[in-house]
Amino acid sequence: MRVLSLIRSRFAPVLANWLTEPDALNAALERIVASREAGLADYQANVAMPLQKKLGKPPLAIAEEIVSHVDLSDLCESVTIAGQGYVNLRLSPKWLAQCLMEAHADPERLAVAPVATPKTVVIDYSSPNVAKPMHVGHIRSTVIGDSITKILRFLGHKAISDNHLGDWGTQFGMIIYGYKNFRDDVAYAQAPVAELSRLYRVVQRIIGFQDAVASIPKLELALTKAEQKLTESKAKSAAAPQDKKLAKEIAVAARQLDEANEELQKAKTSIEESSQDHDFIERSKQHAELGQRVLKETAKLHSGDRENLELWEAFVPNCKDEIHSVYTRLNIQFDHEFGESYYHEMLPAVVEDLLAKSLAVQSGGAICVFLDGYEAPMIVQKQDGAYLYSTTDIATAVFREREFGPDASLYVVDHRQSEHFQKLFDVLRKIGLTHTELKHVEFGTVLGEDGKPFKTRSGTVVGLNSMLDEAVSGAYEVVCDPDRLLKSGYAFTDAEKREISETVGLGAIKYADLCHNRTSNYVFDMKKMVQLQGNTAAYIQYSYARTRSILRKAETDGIETSKWLDAPLVLIEAPELNLGLQLLRFEDMLNQSMVDYLPNVVTEYLFETAKLFSSFYDQCSVLGAETPESVLSRLRLIDLTGITLRKGLELLGIGVVERM
RNA sequence: GCACCUAUAGCUCAAUUGGAUAGAGCAUCGGUCUACGGAACCGAAGGUUUCUGGUUCGAACCCAGAUAGGUGUACCA
Numbered sequence: 245m246r247v248l249s250l251i252r253s254r255f256a257p258v259l260a261n262w263l264t265e266p267d268a269l270n271a272a273l274e275r276i277v278a279s280r281e282a283g284l285a286d287y288q289a290n291v292a293m294p295l296q297k298k299l300g301k302p303p304l305a306i307a308e309e310i311v312s313h314v315d316l317s318d319l320c321e322s323v324t325i326a327g328q329g330y331v332n333l334r335l336s337p338k339w340l341a342q343c344l345m346e347a348h349a350d351p352e353r354l355a356v357a358p359v360a361t362p363k364t365v366v367i368d369y370s371s372p373n374v375a376k377p378m379h380v381g382h383i384r385s386t387v388i389g390d391s392i393t394k395i396l397r398f399l400g401h402k403a404i405s406d407n408h409l410g411d412w413g414t415q416f417g418m419i420i421y422g423y424k425n426f427r428d429d430v431a432y433a434q435a436p437v438a439e440l441s442r443l444y445r446v447v448q449r450i451i452g453f454q455d456a457v458a459s460i461p462k463l464e465l466a467l468t469k470a471e472q473k474l475t476e477s478k479a480k481s482a483a484a485p486q487d488k489k490l491a492k493e494i495a496v497a498a499r500q501l502d503e504a505n506e507e508l509q510k511a512k513t514s515i516e517e518s519s520q521d522h523d524f525i526e527r528s529k530q531h532a533e534l535g536q537r538v539l540k541e542t543a544k545l546h547s548g549d550r551e552n553l554e555l556w557e558a559f560v561p562n563c564k565d566e567i568h569s570v571y572t573r574l575n576i577q578f579d580h581e582f583g584e585s586y587y588h589e590m591l592p593a594v595v596e597d598l599l600a601k602s603l604a605v606q607s608g609g610a611i612c613v614f615l616d617g618y619e620a621p622m623i624v625q626k627q628d629g630a631y632l633y634s635t636t637d638i639a640t641a642v643f644r645e646r647e648f649g650p651d652a653s654l655y656v657v658d659h660r661q662s663e664h665f666q667k668l669f670d671v672l673r674k675i676g677l678t679h680t681e682l683k684h685v686e687f688g689t690v691l692g693e694d695g696k697p698f699k700t701r702s703g704t705v706v707g708l709n710s711m712l713d714e715a716v717s718g719a720y721e722v723v724c725d726p727d728r729l730l731k732s733g734y735a736f737t738d739a740e741k742r743e744i745s746e747t748v749g750l751g752a753i754k755y756a757d758l759c760h761n762r763t764s765n766y767v768f769d770m771k772k773m774v775q776l777q778g779n780t781a782a783y784i785q786y787s788y789a790r791t792r793s794i795l796r797k798a799e800t801d802g803i804e805t806s807k808w809l810d811a812p813l814v815l816i817e818a819p820e821l822n823l824g825l826q827l828l829r830f831e832d833m834l835n836q837s838m839v840d841y842l843p844n845v846v847t848e849y850l851f852e853t854a855k856l857f858s859s860f861y862d863q864c865s866v867l868g869a870e871t872p873e874s875v876l877s878r879l880r881l882i883d884l885t886g887i888t889l890r891k892g893l894e895l896l897g898i899g900v901v902e903r904m
Numbered sequence: 905g906c907a908c909c910u911a912u913a914g915c916u917c918a919a920u921u922g923g924a925u926a927g928a929g930c931a932u933c934g935g936u937c938u939a940c941g942g943a944a945c946c947g948a949a950g951g952u953u954u955c956u957g958g959u960u961c962g963a964a965c966c967c968a969g970a971u972a973g974g975u976g977u978a979c980c981a
Contacts, residue, residue: 278920279924280920280924284924290922290924293962294922294962326924328923328924330924371981373981414981415980415981607978611979618977619907621979625979626978626979632979632980659908659975659976660975662909662975662976663907664976666908686909689975722943723943731939732941759917759918760917761918763910764910767915769916777943779918779929779930780929782943783929783943786941794940795940797940833920839920848928851928858944859944859945861940861944862936862946865940867940882940903941
């Protein structure tokens with residue numbers, strides 16, 4: 245039910261008397277909102293105060309005039325003026341019940357009408373490198389993108405999801421090099437993906453070591469410079485001890501010195517550690533300047549070298565299988581998975597086009613697009629002729645434009661790439677993609693408890709699969725605690741226990757990610773989300789299970805579904821009304837969540853709904869209600885509550901179980 | 905150096921994009937109830953929204969400055 249637009253439509257003719265410009269009128273109408281203070285109002289219109297200057301009247305007088313002209317008698321039981329000029333609306337319980345019955349009669353869509361003007365939206369999300377196992381860093385893009393896709397579709401938009409797999413970059417040069425030089429044939433035959441991933445790590449370690457060795461002189465130079473700077477600052481400050489700026493300069497210089505020192509030490513330690521490993525050092529010597537060699541393998545692949553292409557063709561399906569197993573487990577599907585390799589042949593044309601339009605120029609041997617406001621250009625072709633991910637991104641956008649003609653294109657990618665996307669969008673607009681809304685749906689980093697990017701104790705990134713396993717086993721311990729299950733009075737089979745743990749565990753991970761405002765960093769705390777208390781998926785899943793439990797109990801008590809399914813809904817007690825009002829807001833909430841693509845609007849709504857249900861559950865007996873009519877009405881209300889919770893979770897990609 | 909982002913309760917986070925007395929969850933303290941499933945409910949305590957100014961009828965939100973942190977910054981993706 246679109247309550248807001250209905251209420252706004254009632255105010256519109258009155259406000260139009262004063263606000264003749266459509267923009268001003270719309271801005272005023274948008275100040276009619278759901279009230280935050282349940283005690284004061286259900287909905288409120290904050291329209292009188294801003295008009296006081298324009299009309300030269302006190303806001304209370306304006307509010308009175310508005311109230312006397314707006315006709316809300318069929319929707320509201322009261323329209324009052326409060327505070328400095330707020331118009332407060334209280335919905336009529338009868339109308340509220342009427343709306344809820346309509347929603348309940350349509351359990352699939354909850355009477356949510358498809359949008360009048362559907363948009364075609366391409367959503368680019370997840371996009372892992374297929375050469376390495378997925379890790380914790382992929383969870384946000386995957387879960388947020390999936391949820392946005394589902395919500396847009398439910399609202400009636402055409403959402404096209406595309407997993408822009410990294411299947412063509414340097415990482416394949418690494419694997420190819422590793423395969424040619426370090427492979428273990430037996431291991432490869434037994435478990436190709438594990439062996440490829442090992443080869444990737446072997447190559448990466450050598451490159452890391454060689455880079456570290458190469459960086460020592462630079463780091464030492466930086467250290468010396470930092471020392472000099474500190475000494476200079478101290479000398480200057482000694483001459484002018486009052487100068488605050490100089491004091492600050494010293495602090496900054498000291499910090500930079502610390503950082504330089506730390507970096508140098510880190511490099512030295514890692515070199516030291518590797519030096520103990522004689523086989524490794526021997527290998528590193530044999531494969532000097534491995535980074536360059538890897539780039540050559542990559543270049544050979546890109547230029548169509550038969551051997552490398554055949555290896556690539558052999559590797560990619562295996563790598564994809566590995567990644568798909570994770571998606572299967574997470575119950576996530578994509579419409580398309582073109583991947584970077586798909587655009588390979590389009591890249592020369594992209595560069596030629598940019599050159600022809602004089603947008604790109606040669607600089608330092610590379611072909612670059614210089615953009616206003618940025619120091620560094622966007623490089624589209626390297627000195628050695630190779631293309632970069634920016635080139636692929638341009639080709640991809642052009643392809644999507646041609647193929648799908650989207651109204652909007654969303655990139656669900658880490659906030660660290662925001663400059664890349666700003667530049668990309670700049671370039672895309674310059675080559676004519678002006679009527680598509682291009683949006684970087686950025687999100688913050690997942691941090692460990694130390695406030696640094698989430699890593700395991702040994703400092704390696706956390707694999708996604710093992711993280712999911714941990715969540716599921718954590719959920720099992722809590723949900724399938726023998727004492728708890730005993731109290732439920734139901735004998736759960738092992739299969740049921742496993743299904744519940746899987747649903748609750750994966751839900752915990754997804755929900756923990758979605759419930760934070762996507763733009764901020766958040767601290768990952770497995771213990772907290774697995775404890776299943778507070779604002780977690782489990783609390784909501786449990787609320788759902790309770791609604792089902794009551795309905796089962798009713799059935800065994802002889803109240804068949806048919807008796808309450810069409811029964812009149814009558815809302816009298818405060819907990820009933822509060823819950824009902826919340827359920828009424830489902831559609832407005834979904835639209836709100838898509839204004840800026842914020843799934844946490846949905847999680848918040850569901851948590852609030854579950855809390856209102858718990859409160860209702862505690863204060864209003866359903867099966868023990870005073871009149872038979874009330875029993876039927878309440879059964880219908882909790883069924884609608886359950887359906888709403890289930891649908892909301894479904895739009896977040898989270899499942900429910902009938903009992904847990 | 906330059907650019908962008910962030911700063912809210914002890915901790916982790918919200919705040920319908922400028923609306924009323926800044927809200928939740930953990931943690932702390934107190935209370936309820938033989939239960940339609942206690943993973944519950946009700947309540948208390950906890951805040952100069954980093955600081956200083958400004959704009960506005962109204963500011964956590966907008967502007968300026970300061971402080972502290974993060975990220976990015978020419979051929980990785």
